Amino acid sequence: MKLVIGWLYPQLMSTYGDRGNIITLQKRCWWRGIDAQVLSLDVGFKESEIEKCDLLFMGGAQDTQQKIVSEDLKNKSKVLLKLISAGLPGLYICGAYQFLGNYYKEADETKIQGLGILDLYTENPGLKHPRLIGNIIFDPKIQGEFGMQKIIGFENHGGRTYLGKNVKPFGFVIKGFGNNGEDETEGAIYKNTFGSYLHGPILPKNPEFADYLIKASLERKYNKKIKLKKIDGEMEQKARKTVAKGLNIDL
Amino acid sequence: MNLILIYLGKILSKLINLLSLGSGATWPGHIALNLNPNFIKENIRNSKAKIILVAGTNGKTTTSSLIQSILLENGKTVFRNTSGANLLNGIASSIVLNSNVLGKLDHDYAIFEVDENTLPLTLKEFTPDYLVLLNLFRDQLDRYGEINTISLKWKNAISSLPKSTKLVLNANDPQIAFLGVERNSLYFGLNEKGAKSIPSSADSVFCPNCNSALNFSDVYFSHIGKFKCSKCSYKTPQLNISEAPYYPVTGSYNKFNILAAVLVSQDLGFSEQEIKNGLVNFKPAFGRQEEILKNGKKVKIFLSKNPTSLNESLRTIRNAKTLLLVLNDRIPDGRDVSWIWDVDFENLLKSYKVIISGDRAYDLGIRLKYADFNKVRVIESLSNAVRFALRETKEKETLHILPTYSAMLEVRKILTGRKIQ
Numbered sequence: 267m268k269l270v271i272g273w274l275y276p277q278l279m280s281t282y283g284d285r286g287n288i289i290t291l292q293k294r295c296w297w298r299g300i301d302a303q304v305l306s307l308d309v310g311f312k313e314s315e316i317e318k319c320d321l322l323f324m325g326g327a328q329d330t331q332q333k334i335v336s337e338d339l340k341n342k343s344k345v346l347l348k349l350i351s352a353g354l355p356g357l358y359i360c361g362a363y364q365f366l367g368n369y370y371k372e373a374d375e376t377k378i379q380g381l382g383i384l385d386l387y388t389e390n391p392g393l394k395h396p397r398l399i400g401n402i403i404f405d406p407k408i409q410g411e412f413g414m415q416k417i418i419g420f421e422n423h424g425g426r427t428y429l430g431k432n433v434k435p436f437g438f439v440i441k442g443f444g445n446n447g448e449d450e451t452e453g454a455i456y457k458n459t460f461g462s463y464l465h466g467p468i469l470p471k472n473p474e475f476a477d478y479l480i481k482a483s484l485e486r487k488y489n490k491k492i493k494l495k496k497i498d499g500e501m502e503q504k505a506r507k508t509v510a511k512g513l514n515i516d517l
Numbered sequence: 518m519n520l521i522l523i524y525l526g527k528i529l530s531k532l533i534n535l536l537s538l539g540s541g542a543t544w545p546g547h548i549a550l551n552l553n554p555n556f557i558k559e560n561i562r563n564s565k566a567k568i569i570l571v572a573g574t575n576g577k578t579t580t581s582s583l584i585q586s587i588l589l590e591n592g593k594t595v596f597r598n599t600s601g602a603n604l605l606n607g608i609a610s611s612i613v614l615n616s617n618v619l620g621k622l623d624h625d626y627a628i629f630e631v632d633e634n635t636l637p638l639t640l641k642e643f644t645p646d647y648l649v650l651l652n653l654f655r656d657q658l659d660r661y662g663e664i665n666t667i668s669l670k671w672k673n674a675i676s677s678l679p680k681s682t683k684l685v686l687n688a689n690d691p692q693i694a695f696l697g698v699e700r701n702s703l704y705f706g707l708n709e710k711g712a713k714s715i716p717s718s719a720d721s722v723f724c725p726n727c728n729s730a731l732n733f734s735d736v737y738f739s740h741i742g743k744f745k746c747s748k749c750s751y752k753t754p755q756l757n758i759s760e761a762p763y764y765p766v767t768g769s770y771n772k773f774n775i776l777a778a779v780l781v782s783q784d785l786g787f788s789e790q791e792i793k794n795g796l797v798n799f800k801p802a803f804g805r806q807e808e809i810l811k812n813g814k815k816v817k818i819f820l821s822k823n824p825t826s827l828n829e830s831l832r833t834i835r836n837a838k839t840l841l842l843v844l845n846d847r848i849p850d851g852r853d854v855s856w857i858w859d860v861d862f863e864n865l866l867k868s869y870k871v872i873i874s875g876d877r878a879y880d881l882g883i884r885l886k887y888a889d890f891n892k893v894r895v896i897e898s899l900s901n902a903v904r905f906a907l908r909e910t911k912e913k914e915t916l917h918i919l920p921t922y923s924a925m926l927e928v929r930k931i932l933t934g935r936k937i938q
Contacts, residue, residue: 277722281655281663286858289887328663330723400852420853465855470883501886501895505879 267492269295269302269483272319274362275327275335276306282422284325284359286467290476291321298495300484309338313345319354321483326360326465336378339365343381350383355458355482359468363453363461364388364425373424384456385430397424401509402442402464404452407434410478411494416440416517417472418509419464427463429454436462441513458482471506473499519559520620522549526613542602546609557605560612561643564622566596569781570629570639572671573651573693574664575826576774577603577630579766580651582802583778584628587795591787594624600802601849601922603632605639633667637674644678647784649685649777650693654739655720655859656823657851664720668692675700685780687773688754689741695725697754703784705776707769708759711735711742716828716861726751737769738832739825758783762793766806768833770826804925809932814910816932821919822850824859830919831865837917841906843875843899843924850921854880862888870894870909874902875924899924903931 273288288304295302307316316322327335339346350356350366364370367386370378373393380387399422406417417437426446429435435445436453444452444463453462460479462468469476477494484492510517526545533544549556561568571581578600588595596615598607608629616622631639633653650671653664675684675696687693688706697704715722715733719740724731729748736742745752758780764772775796782792801807804820819834821827821842834840846852854877862885872894873881882895896902903918910916920928 280859282853283855283858286855286884286887289858293887328665330665330728334723334728420855422853465853467855467858470858470887471880501879501882504895505877505883508877508879 267300267484267488269300269321269480269487270319271302271304272307272316272322273304274307274322274324275309275338277308278331278335279325279327279362281327281331282325282360282465283467284465287323287325287357287359287469287476290467290469290473291323291480294473294476294497295480297497300480309334311342313342316342316345316349320487321479322349322354322356324356324358324362324365326362332361332365336365339381343383346381347383350457350459353457353486355479355486356460357468357479358459358461359465360423360463363463364427366459366461367427368430370425384454384459384461385432386427386454386461387430388425388427390425397422398426398443398447398463400442401513402444402452403440403510403513403515404437404442404444405440406437406475407455408436408475408478410474411481412474412477412496414474414478415472415506416515417464417468417475418506419462419466419468419471421463422465423463427454432456436460441515458486471502471509473497473502518553519549519556522552522556523613523616523620525549526610530610530614542599543604543606543610545613546602546606546611549609549613550606557609557612557642560616560622561627564624564627566622566624566627567647567785568627568629568643568645569647569649570631570636570645571649571651572631572633572636573649573687574633574654574656574823575770576651578802579771579805580649580774580777581628581630582805583765583775583796583799584781586799587778587782587787587792588626590795590798591791593626595626595628596622596624597628598630600630603630604635605642608639608642634670637670640674640678645682647683647685647781648675648678649781650687650696651773651777652687652690652741653692653721654823654825655856657853664692668696668725672696683784685777685784687741687777688756689737689743689773691721691731691740691744691751692725694754695751698726698751702754703757703780704754705758705773705780706753706756707737707772707776708756709735711737715740715742724749724751738829741773761796762789763796765796765799766801768806768829770829771806804920804929809929811932812907813912814907815915816907816918817915818918818920818925818928820922820925822921824856827857827860827919828865831860831862834917834919835867837867837869838914839872839906839910839916840869841872841874841902841916841918842881843902843918843920843928844873844878844881845876845921845924845927847876847923849923857881857884860884862890866890872896872902872906872909874899875921899927900931903928
């Protein structure tokens with residue numbers, strides 16, 4: 267089996283170790299004999315390239331980088347909308363998650379238009395309000411082949427995201443802030459697209475979620491049920507316990 | 518008033534040391550600043566010491582130590598803030614501890630290292646004679662924010678400095694070199710062959726002047742190299758220095774620290790021989806390629822606190838046989854350990870015996886599992902890990918330890934039985 271993982275803007279949108287998500291997806295495929303290739307989609311990429319992808323990933327970035335990317339994305343909104351609406355699986359972290367929404371309002375009230383693909387918006391309440399920073403645990407609203415444990419990561423964002431009616435939260439916060447620190451939601455799900463604030467990066471310590479994305483991509487591509495081989499997760503379990511213990515949560 | 522604060526601080530510091538309470542390097546200054554917010558300003562104004570201020574993500578302590586070594590070797594009197602105590606309270610503490618019985622600072626030189634957020638605050642307190650800026654890399658994003666934000670804050674703070682302050686800048690870091698445009702600045706940098714392309718974890722790949730992509734012709738590490746903007750005329754500035762008379766510490770990142778120290782010393786009027794004497798007699802700072810002898814075996818500690826510093830440590834210790842990596846996530850380390858995924862373990866980690874420890878040892882374990890290092894030994898207790906690693910190190914071999922900041926302090930304590938003050 268083959269899987270093409272499209273990495274959107276690897277040069278620009280990879281500030282918080284997010285390339286760990288790509289490494290995790292690719293290695294978990296390789297370890298199972300699935301030929302996973304990573305296709306870099308940098309500024310100026312062609313529509314034909316993104317259409318080859320079976321799974322998309324995009325990470326967060328600094329403001330300058332985000333501005334350059336948002337210029338480039340303006341021309342890509344149609345194809346992205348088409349692919350995401352057709353159920354192409356994807357994971358979008360932090361800045362990328364915010365991009366998919368309707369708009370981002372900066373601390374100085376400047377409104378930056380989003381791609382409008384996910385029914386959500388983000389506002390930065392200003393410098394007087396602290397950034398939402400720290401370890402986080404949330405309860406995801408999906409089921410994986412090997413069950414689905416609580417999701418663990420690290421969040422660091424100034425923007426507060428609010429979900430509209432046409433998206434579901436990825437999950438509900440047990441400890442931490444999540445989308446906005448108010449309504450206990452974290453992330454968003456629309457068809458097979460996942461948005462989340464979790465760094466860490468999210469996939470290495472939450473292998474069931476990584477496998478969920480791989481399975482969804484393969485099943486969609488080959489149009490049949492796929493059974494993934496189990497991979498030992500002892501190290502992951504111990505790393506998860508360390509974070510949970512620090513937050514006084516029993517896993 | 519300040520005299521009382523100085524006496525109070527000195528007594529407090531003695532008590533803290535006596536009772537082994539720790540933080541003796543910041544409390545006296547913390548209290549002095551609380552009782553007199555102008556404590557730093559007033560004391561520095563009354564001192565004739567020339568002031569050298571050092572900032573940057575990596576290399577502050579080594580560069581400050583190098584300058585200090587050159588000054589001391591040539592008969593000058595110098596005082597510094599303690600490494601790690603690089604906020605305003607650390608500067609105030611160093612003033613408390615180094616003032617004489619009359620409450621005066623009678624040293625020839627003061628060297629202060631400050632962290633990224635503290636630099637603008639420090640420049641409001643006093644005007645340094647030299648401002649040495651080393652580099653900006655992603656580091657503790659949870660605490661410092663993104664490097665574009667920091668460089669903007671620095672630019673604003675520097676713009677109000679008088680001409681009498683000499684900027685000493687890294688010509689090979691695009692963000693740092695740009696701070697010297699429109700000012701008379703001194704530049705240090707390398708003039709040698711480097712790699713042809715920048716690694717994926719590089720931070721400053723866009724022109725600070727016009728935001729277009731930068732083209733790099735020689736890359737020394739991360740985004741440090743010879744660059745030229747693809748659109749405007751911004752490029753690596755003319756170097757004032759590219760070679761030092763002696764290199765007391767290894768690694769290409771240390772070449773920059775050494776060049777910065779030599780450039781400041783040259784500008785202060787020291788001769789090549791005087792500078793060389795200072796470099797030859799230089800002893801590395803705590804945990805920065807520091808060597809400790811334990812049970813007849815040599816231990817070398819390389820503080821490794823962000824992707825660039827860990828990459829460069831790994832590059833420098835290529836011939837190592839036994840390696841202990843320690844990852845903590847306390848406040849001085851940064852609570853977010855995501856950065857380990859930006860480290861190029863895949864290409865830099867050789868066939869060492871690898872032992873892992875620290876608060877987040879298992880996160881590092883996962884990272885190495887994904888870099889296909891399966892024979893990694895994870896030992897949660899740091900003292901057990903150090904003991905095990907020493908046993909694994911053969912006679913005449915060196916045990917290399919790469920810890921984050923708080924882990925480095927712990928490792929030293931385990932090896933020497935003492936805390937750093």
